[in-house]
Amino acid sequence: MSASSLIDAIITICVPPGEVESVRQRATDLQRQAAKPTPRVRVATGADPTVSGLRSEIDRLRQQLLATQDELLAERRHQTETRRSEWNSAAIVWLLASHHARAQAQVEPGASATVVANLERDLRRTEKERDAARSALAIAQRRIRDLEAHRAVDVVAHPPAALDTRPERTASGFVPHATRADLETLERALRSADPDGSKMAAVLRRALDFPLDGSRTGRFRWDQLSKVERATVGTRVEIELRREFGLERGAQLAFTFGGIEFDCQYSTKPAGWMIAPRAAGGILLLLTAEDRTSTWSGGLVRADPELLNVGRNRDGKITLSVEGRKAIRWLHRDAALPNNVLVHLPQPDLDAIFAPQSAKERIAELLRRAQRQPISRTTAATVALQDDYGRRVREAHRLVAAEGIVLLNGSPRGQQIARVLHLPVPAGDEWISVRLTPWDDHDENTPFVEADGLRWVLAKPDDPVLRAPDLLR
Template sequence: MAVPVVGEERDRALEEVFETLIALDPDQSRIAAALRRTIDQLYDGQNTGRYRWDQLHKTEKTHCGTLVEINLQREFNFKDGVLLDYEIAKHQVDCKYSQSSGGWMIPNEAHAQVCLLVTADDAKSTFSAGIVRARREWLNVGRNRDAKATLSKAGRENILWLARNAQLPPNILLGLPADDILAIFAPQSGQRRVNELFRRAQGRRITRGVVATVAQQADYMKRVRGNGGARSSLAPEGIIVLGHYGAHRAVGRCLGLEELLAGESMSVRVVPADEADYWTAEIDGRLWRVADAHDPVVTAPTLPPVSAAW
């Protein structure tokens, strides 16, 4: 995207900030991960069991912008700004978050400055991030005492987008049917809740935050692994629980499953396969494939150790 011009001059500061952010995060996955952590931090699912935006208190929603600013600085190690939040490429940059696109409130000290604009929608699993010069002629200045402003139509049209309606790492609890949610949270035991999660959410990437929310225990990831965890508890039902480890990712690729990112898990029911079948993985000395609804239940194989080389 072309960088806006001011008079006859290019906005070099805006261009340098934009290029620096692209270099730091070419596919915007780091911004997405930081936003996912921020939202999960607000939910505090491990202690509260919350997983939806409407479950938050008004003060918590208001605090989201501050947490986004902090977590993006931690992710990218931005220097503290002198006048504004950050120093990026030797330029002052203000970070503004809004739950809705276009709702960013630009304070007086950020007028005419470079702003990093961020928004996220957990229900839609999308986020956007871009930068803009908050030129005074592009602002709708409010009448309140602190003179906060919103971007005008011209200002919104001149945002340089790093990501627009890109995929936010999903909160799979928001995408499950209501009956499944009720069944997952019904047991008193954290282990039984985690078992039900992996039983009902097969083929989905499940983040650590989701596991923490369902388990509501300090050692929540222990509820996923073997020795009494979901991996061993669900094996008699033919269900394997893959982690983000190299050997498990290799099994997932062979089975045609979506690649797991750090901290993610995925469950899937498997059955023995023939050499003629597509998407098969050799596990525990024989071929397996993802089961369909008509396949009989067969005890799941033992997954390779996490240190195994594939």
């Protein structure tokens, strides 16, 4: 692709329709100016700072244009792959449907129904694949809208008043635009805004759940996502960070907080962060999360040249060296990630949970098999396969109450009961199911709650089954 074609594509995608022609004309003028031979100027020790500033501004714009090219090409590949997947699935559904119709027409009255049953099973499976492709396309479209709303890229020259006065490039090609004091200032600001890491953990939980789209797909594991869908998580982390912490957009990097600019890099693997060229020399917020262990880590590092590996991938991105990983200032390491209970259940329990046709029955089975651990709204929506999961949870609770199972929510009363019974304390958007039994021959030190004139304790497997009390009224 030629430079002119690429610039035209960037303008077409990023610039509002009413401004396309004026921006295109401005870009053409800039290209013509760039094509003119520029006389060499020898700059003395006391050179005019305006010349130095212009050179830095040109370098900054060149890096910004390269970053924009990477993003546009990635978005185009994302859209193309997703739409191709949907078209292929739709074609397969059409062929199977035609085959199914022909097979039904050819089956003799006394023939076996095995062929028809097999075709119907294949058709249902293919329809699920089609729905998954549509879900991936919807995610891609939402991602593009979020990018358009949150990443306004300026590809034209800035007025002189906005010239960059940072030092010129070093011999290694990097622009050192962050100091150690900047790193310490940002660390203090983030620790003050999120002392226990709960905000950052919630950001990562939402970002991981977003591409799974459980209420429509029933998916809850990372390996159920396509490569295209996994690529959306990093962008989603940035969007959720901006919303949770109220971050402003930086002039050169993604965010500014406490007066300091920084970029965010997310990786599912520790030390797998890929650093864009524009972020080299700046401060990076490095994040990683693992659903299987329900842990996350986050830290800050200044991406100095000596902390980066020499090699780059085909997109020009760089990784931290061993020394760079040692230099990370960890905000939180192996901290608790909000639990995705479905990931930790054995396969027989998962099969039993998803077997019923009714959403209420599926939720009831979840309450039976995932006791004494937090159940999030996302998990309930995934099992219910609908957005109206709250009603299904209430219906399921009435169903399992006859089995002695109570449901504690994140209300002050529910949290108090959980503490008394030494259970995990549910957050505001979580539930905990647990079977209770009347206190009888239990140890006198066994924790209990009182309801309906009885003392209730956590039930053991061999305790009698009695209707559960209403603890939250």
